[in-house]
Amino acid sequence: MKREEDWVIEAQNVSYTYDGNTKRALDGLNLRIRRGTKVAFMGGNGSGKSTFFLCLNGIRKPEDGRICIEGEPIEYTRKGLLAVRSKVGIVFQEPDDQLFSASVYEEISFGILNLGVDESTARREVESVIEELEITPFQDRPAHALSGGQKKQVAIADILVMHPEVMILDEPAAALDPKHTKKVQEIIDGLTDKGITVLMATHDIDYAYAWADEIVLMQEGKVIRQGAPAEVCADRTALTEAGLEVPAVLRIYERLREKGLLSGEAVPPRNVDGLVEIL
Amino acid sequence: MLLIDKLSYQSKLRYINASEKLVYAVLTLVLCILSRSVKVAVLVFTVNGILIVGKGGIPLFRYIKLLTIPLAFLAAGTAAIMINISKMPLDAFAFSVGEWYITGSRNGLYQGWKLCATALAAVTCLYFLSLNTVMTDILGACRKLRLPSLLIELMLLIYRFIFVLFETASSIMISQQSRLGNRDFKTRVRSFGALGTSLFILSLKRSNALYDAMESRCYDGRIQVLSREQPVRVGEVVMIVLYEAVLIAVWFCL
16 A cells, blocks of 8 residues: 655645635636645746745635645634744745845844754854855845845745745745756755655746646636646646646657657657757 | 935045044034034034044035025024014014004024024034945944834835835936937926836735745844944044033133
């Protein structure tokens, strides 16, 4: 018998409508996520990704359905919300919406102090996260003098310092240059190594295909497909429905096989390096 | 203001304990105003100048430019004291204009000069603080001095979002200009109105987003943060105490 699955997030039939809107932002969404996995959320703008993320740590309360974190339904009381928010952290898409203090050090200390730890522990944690995410070179600069990538690093440190079980990143690479995108991706890989479950909204199918354990396709407030990248990308109707292309690597690989240039039982490569290796 | 902010991050005195600098600036300021003594004022003006330009490394021309800002206010204020309009000429000077005199008394001139010196010296105290201390450090020092937390939280948010607001405003302005939004006076006025409206809406949106982001980090209505502090150095404290003592001595003895 297989051991019982360790679901860190379970959402059942979750619905949510923004005030004054007639259309539901989330419309009976069902989803389960295993602990420690890397999940890419994909779907067009307005497909409900961000709204769902806000539901996951209790900022928005679903009008219908329920969300369980580590098996426990979210309780919308002060204490319950505190518990949920200490387990699930969100790195928002726009760092300027998240960073409220001009001082990097103060900014990072905010979350951990709210968890009620004592000052010396908080200082230690803040300093270790500053070192870990390589924020040291610009830690004494004001927030308004940081580049977009540096702001993003601080935004991730904001959450990481709280040691969440689940970390949500809403389009972390939006508006970053390639160098900082790489840097942020390295940081994200580090999160997984720590056993943190990472949920990421992204529009980059190539990256999602290479990185994720699971891809969740969303459209109009529903999950239309969830599964391993290979499975999801094999479902061309679902991809088209979500407005996505087939990953470039996969397309080239399939074309090469069609042309008879590749043979054998090789598993489709996840990234360019994998493809090069097969060739 | 943005210039002062930039300079404060480059100051060589930036990493001196902020409470020390705050106490120094406020004490000196208070002594200046209480004493109303020209000698104290001259001493304070000179010492602050040396500290800001010599020790802090703020470029001299920048400092002089900053000092000219309050001059206009000062001129208007002292003119009111020095110059009178009356039917009787006073002892210092008098120009007759018909039946009236534009005139001033010796005492008035002296008062005006005293006011001028005191005000300028007081301004240098504030410049010392703001040119050598980063805003977040000033807030940290205010926290130490147990100022009301509501006040400090407001200052913290305002300081951060002034810059966000400026950035947003300037990008909207650029996009207006790139669409000929300042072609003539009429369009310029209309563009400016539109800028105000959209800034207001964007600010509201932004504050909602910020609140969500803070809530998701367990915000409970109090902004608690840790600031990094530079150690208090005994030598510096002794210097400050001595200096204030000298000021008091100058005030009473000279």
